[in-house]
Amino acid sequence: MAPIVDIHTHVYPPKYMDMLRSRTEVPYVRNFPDAPDSSRLIILPGEDDPSMPGTSRGRPIGSEYFDIKQKIAFMDQHKIDKSVISLANPWLDFLPADEAGQKAIEINDDVNEQCSLYPGRLYFFGTLPLSADTDTIVKEIERLSTLKYARGVILGTSGLGSGLDDPALDPVYAALSKYNQLIFLHPHYGLPNSVYGPRVGDYGHVLHLAMGFPLETTIAVTRMLLSGVWDRHTSLNVLLAHSGGTLPFLAGRIESCILHDGHLKAHGKTQNRRDVWDILKTNIYLDAVIYSEVGLNAAVEASGADRLLFGTDHPFFPPLEEDAKEWHSVNANYGAISKAFAGADEKAQGVLGGNAVRILRLEDDM
Amino acid sequence: MAPIVDIHTHVYPPKYMDMLRSRTEVPYVRNFPDAPDSSRLIILPGEDDPSMPGTSRGRPIGSEYFDIKQKIAFMDQHKIDKSVISLANPWLDFLPADEAGQKAIEINDDVNEQCSLYPGRLYFFGTLPLSADTDTIVKEIERLSTLKYARGVILGTSGLGSGLDDPALDPVYAALSKYNQLIFLHPHYGLPNSVYGPRVGDYGHVLHLAMGFPLETTIAVTRMLLSGVWDRHTSLNVLLAHSGGTLPFLAGRIESCILHDGHLKAHGKTQNRRDVWDILKTNIYLDAVIYSEVGLNAAVEASGADRLLFGTDHPFFPPLEEDAKEWHSVNANYGAISKAFAGADEKAQGVLGGNAVRILRLEDDM
Numbered sequence: 116m117a118p119i120v121d122i123h124t125h126v127y128p129p130k131y132m133d134m135l136r137s138r139t140e141v142p143y144v145r146n147f148p149d150a151p152d153s154s155r156l157i158i159l160p161g162e163d164d165p166s167m168p169g170t171s172r173g174r175p176i177g178s179e180y181f182d183i184k185q186k187i188a189f190m191d192q193h194k195i196d197k198s199v200i201s202l203a204n205p206w207l208d209f210l211p212a213d214e215a216g217q218k219a220i221e222i223n224d225d226v227n228e229q230c231s232l233y234p235g236r237l238y239f240f241g242t243l244p245l246s247a248d249t250d251t252i253v254k255e256i257e258r259l260s261t262l263k264y265a266r267g268v269i270l271g272t273s274g275l276g277s278g279l280d281d282p283a284l285d286p287v288y289a290a291l292s293k294y295n296q297l298i299f300l301h302p303h304y305g306l307p308n309s310v311y312g313p314r315v316g317d318y319g320h321v322l323h324l325a326m327g328f329p330l331e332t333t334i335a336v337t338r339m340l341l342s343g344v345w346d347r348h349t350s351l352n353v354l355l356a357h358s359g360g361t362l363p364f365l366a367g368r369i370e371s372c373i374l375h376d377g378h379l380k381a382h383g384k385t386q387n388r389r390d391v392w393d394i395l396k397t398n399i400y401l402d403a404v405i406y407s408e409v410g411l412n413a414a415v416e417a418s419g420a421d422r423l424l425f426g427t428d429h430p431f432f433p434p435l436e437e438d439a440k441e442w443h444s445v446n447a448n449y450g451a452i453s454k455a456f457a458g459a460d461e462k463a464q465g466v467l468g469g470n471a472v473r474i475l476r477l478e479d480d481m
Numbered sequence: 482m483a484p485i486v487d488i489h490t491h492v493y494p495p496k497y498m499d500m501l502r503s504r505t506e507v508p509y510v511r512n513f514p515d516a517p518d519s520s521r522l523i524i525l526p527g528e529d530d531p532s533m534p535g536t537s538r539g540r541p542i543g544s545e546y547f548d549i550k551q552k553i554a555f556m557d558q559h560k561i562d563k564s565v566i567s568l569a570n571p572w573l574d575f576l577p578a579d580e581a582g583q584k585a586i587e588i589n590d591d592v593n594e595q596c597s598l599y600p601g602r603l604y605f606f607g608t609l610p611l612s613a614d615t616d617t618i619v620k621e622i623e624r625l626s627t628l629k630y631a632r633g634v635i636l637g638t639s640g641l642g643s644g645l646d647d648p649a650l651d652p653v654y655a656a657l658s659k660y661n662q663l664i665f666l667h668p669h670y671g672l673p674n675s676v677y678g679p680r681v682g683d684y685g686h687v688l689h690l691a692m693g694f695p696l697e698t699t700i701a702v703t704r705m706l707l708s709g710v711w712d713r714h715t716s717l718n719v720l721l722a723h724s725g726g727t728l729p730f731l732a733g734r735i736e737s738c739i740l741h742d743g744h745l746k747a748h749g750k751t752q753n754r755r756d757v758w759d760i761l762k763t764n765i766y767l768d769a770v771i772y773s774e775v776g777l778n779a780a781v782e783a784s785g786a787d788r789l790l791f792g793t794d795h796p797f798f799p800p801l802e803e804d805a806k807e808w809h810s811v812n813a814n815y816g817a818i819s820k821a822f823a824g825a826d827e828k829a830q831g832v833l834g835g836n837a838v839r840i841l842r843l844e845d846d847m
Contacts, residue, residue, distance in 0.1 A: 306672065312643060312644040312646065313643050313644070314643075322700065322704070326696070326699060329727070329734065330692070330727075337692060338678060338680070342680065361695070361727040361731060364727050364776045365692070367772035368690075368695065372690045374809065375799075375801065375809075376686055378685030406736065408733075409730070409732060413730055
């Protein structure tokens with residue numbers, strides 16, 4: 116019986132919380148006078164519009180965001196044996212260049228130490244100082260490879276500031292390949308508010324979370340593909356959040372659009388390239404955070420059941436009722452896996468944890 | 482043996498071409514001095530940047546866009562028995578309010594007449610004068626229901642100007658429901674260029690077509706859902722282009738985001754509503770223009786094989802080589818259907834044409 120492993124689960128470690136509390140610009144954490152009992156986390160521009168009451172700004176941030184004991188309790192409650200924790204967005208993207216390197220060292224050490232408190236149960240994806248110079252970033256990748264519980268890095272979609280298709284990222288991708296560190300690619304910025312129309316406020320955060328996040332991921336990974344990242348870095352591995360955004364569903368259309376594109380054709384770029392399906396089955400892993408059997412089946416068909424990894428997105432999507440213990444979101448993902456793999460227990464075990472153990476080398480420190 | 486029916490196939494009928502040729506603003510058709518042999522169709526703002534050579538502006542528009550004989554020849558070549566043709570984007574969205582009503586009448590009559598030249602082989606989705614007042618729009622819906630070959634309307638995502646979740650569209654949706662006219666929902670505007678990053682020009686039209694189009698559709702239909710269109714108009718039927726954009730894949734996440742949304746919860750909007758899956762299986766039809774078995778399977782699982790309809794997107798995505806007769810895009814969609822329904826011939830026949838005959842009432846005029 117393989118352990119159950121959660122590879123999509125976030126923390127804001129103590130050093131990061133200190134930083135958020137000391138800031139006055141997005142991102143920051145603050146108690147507003149009209150919401151004195153609850154810290155609010157503001158991570159996106161506009162979420163702190165002064166016209167809004169404090170209780171509507173950003174989201175409440177309780178101890179489940181930073182207390183590692185609560186992570187372990189959540190894991191126990193949901194029979195999760197191991198978690199690969201990662202800093203939640205917005206990571207370090209906003210730091211001045213000269214601070215980012217040192218902050219990344221502090222925060223990664225902080226998370227590594229948290230993992231050491233629960234040996235064999237916690238591992239982590241590190242955070243890179245992307246606003247620093249490339250040398251500093253590469254050095255942190257090298258250093259991460261020496262930290263006992265590090266198993267890769269979490270990355271947003273902005274890269275050095277202009278996206279993951281930036282050729283200036285080549286040394287970063289080369290270092291990640293060299294040290295066999297996987298990228299956990301995760302959205303943060305979503306899409307411009309204008310695309311949701313004038314009634315977006317009526318729908319809470321639904322359009323931003325349900326559309327903006329997955330679409331941001333899909334665009335980012337397609338830009339990587341089109342810019343030839345995987346033609347140059349054939350062993351670079353990327354784990355895509357939310358089952359790839361929408362990549363499994365759109366892969367056929369992407370491939371068709373590439374083949375038919377006049378500009379790419381004129382520049383000889385429709386041929387002699389690794390196609391979407393090849394990348395999906397060789398370099399891409401998908402988490403299983405998709406809340407439906409339909410989406411999960413598409414992910415399996417696109418990448419293979421041996422490349423799919425269970426996740427929860429904890430502490431986001433908490434129980435629906437205030438006094439409920441059950442996490443509906445977690446059960447939705449468990450349920451999708453058990454339906455999709457009914458009668459295929461070995462595959463289900465792989466998705467629930469076996470794949471993560473193999474891919475992320477989690478057996479060493481039991 | 483059911484006939485093969487193509488429900489996603491576009492024309493610019495003669496009256497519409499005359500209009501495009503007479504215009505000097507987007508959208509328009511023109512021969513540029515440095516591209517004298519080929520008319521260029523400019524349908525999106527920015528596609529006619531004067532710094533670009535004429536041969537790079539918009540796209541060449543040959544007779545396959547407007548000559549109905551070529552549509553029939555294409556159908557014969559690909560064994561398509563019947564086509565439900567529709568005006569290609571941008572339809573009439575750009576017309577002044579006082580011209581739109583009359584233009585819609587002329588263009589719908591024009592298309593109806595083209596269909597009458599090939600009885601039993603051609604039907605059409607009409608075009609609505611959306612910039613006119615609601616009465617004019619509703620009158621055209623009534624009038625379309627009297628045209629022999631009309632079977633619904635094609636609609637972009639902008640509605641009366643602020644999207645398909647606009648309550649002012651209620652009389653339009655009521656009229657479409659009353660006359661049992663289906664909406665063929667089709668993207669046009671895509672996403673703002675900024676979301677593709679600074680290297681978008683290197684990738685031709687791939688990101689716009691492969692990401693922007695499906696994401697525009699998904700956002701539009703989710704806005705309809707969130708605004709309660711289908712709670713108010715329970716028999717309104719919508720056929721979604723490109724297998725729903727990304728709706729089948731994201732449906733689970735959409736439903737989860739609705740259930741967990743604090744704002745919707747506070748307003749009692751997470752309960753007593755028809756959920757995404759109910760709408761997908763009751764009010765939504767999906768075309769099969771998705772170019773992969775993975776996407777097609779997800780569409781089937783989300784809506785059912787009896788709600789999926791074959792399409793080609795002709796005359797877009799023409800043969801890959803200039804002298805080739807084979808349409809790679811058409812064969813990709815045929816291939817996905819035959820793989821997805823291997824051993825389930827009845828379902829395949831339904832998708833290829835049986836469903837369209839039943840849903841769009843195409844048996845009457847053989």
